[in-house]
Amino acid sequence: MVRERGEIVVLMDIDKFDKRPLVVSMVGLCGSGKSTLAKKLSRKLNASVFTIGHFRDDVYDKCSKGAEYPKQAQIGEVSNRDKQLIELRAWLGFWEMLLDKLCLGQNVIIDTSGLNKRLTNWLEDISWNVAKVIKVKLVCPRSVLGIRLRSRKQKQKGFFPYDFDGHEGFNKELSKHLREERANITVDTGRLDKEETYKKVMKDLKRYGV
Ligand SMILES: Nc1ncnc2c1ncn2[C@@H]1O[C@H](COP(=O)(O)OP(=O)(O)OP(=O)(O)O)[C@@H](O)[C@H]1O
Numbered sequence: 001m002v003r004e005r006g007e008i009v010v011l012m013d014i015d016k017f018d019k020r021p022l023v024v025s026m027v028g029l030c031g032s033g034k035s036t037l038a039k040k041l042s043r044k045l046n047a048s049v050f051t052i053g054h055f056r057d058d059v060y061d062k063c064s065k066g067a068e069y070p071k072q073a074q075i076g077e078v079s080n081r082d083k084q085l086i087e088l089r090a091w092l093g094f095w096e097m098l099l100d101k102l103c104l105g106q107n108v109i110i111d112t113s114g115l116n117k118r119l120t121n122w123l124e125d126i127s128w129n130v131a132k133v134i135k136v137k138l139v140c141p142r143s144v145l146g147i148r149l150r151s152r153k154q155k156q157k158g159f160f161p162y163d164f165d166g167h168e169g170f171n172k173e174l175s176k177h178l179r180e181e182r183a184n185i186t187v188d189t190g191r192l193d194k195e196e197t198y199k200k201v202m203k204d205l206k207r208y209g210v
């Protein structure tokens with residue numbers, strides 16, 4: 001490691017470079033097929049799937065039961081400060097558990113929108129020596145996403161700290177950011193069905209030595 005103007009510049013361990021565990025990070029709007037693909041890939045790559053929503057729900061649950069700070073979190077009464085604290089705690093838990101897997105040399109798949117700034121920065125950090133990071137972006141026309149979301153039998157629930165107007169509101173707000181987000185592999189799930197999507201991603205992953 002070299003320190004430069006107060007910043008730590010990490011050098012690569014070339015000898016260990018190819019032995020890094022794999023992190024496949026999904027990038028995509030709601031309904032684009034991230035969870036569907038993540039599940040299929042997890043079996044093939046023997047990887048655990050990480051979803052930030054599970055961590056949010058876990059922290060929120062503990063807070064509502066008074067088992068963790070901020071203790072007062074109650075449905076419909078969560079202040080903005082508490083929302084932010086829950087969100088920060090959720091990401092801390094997410095990273096800690098994910099890092100544990102990587103330290104054991106295990107592969108991981110991240111099933112989130114991939115548009116969170118903290119996540120992007122952290123993925124860049126670990127890509128030096130800790131993990132081989134591959135971003136898979138799933139694009140899809142918003143009209144198709146809308147149809148998929150409306151036909152969902154089970155509406156997705158759980159604690160969500162942001163004020164978007166449902167999943168479609170989230171997609172509307174973040175579609176610009178999605179266009180700007182770079183990825184190693186991009187698939188249009190509006191054109192390719194689930195099986196074709198999986199096959200294309202597996203084929204492209206081979207190019208990255210997976
Ligand atoms: N490649 C695909 N082609 C067509 N339909 C798909 C494809 N992938 C997933 N789907 C369907 O689209 C719907 C949404 O898929 P999925 O739940 O995997 O999306 P998601 O990106 O995880 O959404 P969210 O962000 O809300 O969790 C499901 O009904 C799924 O069966």
Ligand SMILES: [Mg+2]
Nearest residue numbers: 034035036111
């Ligand atoms: Mg999902």
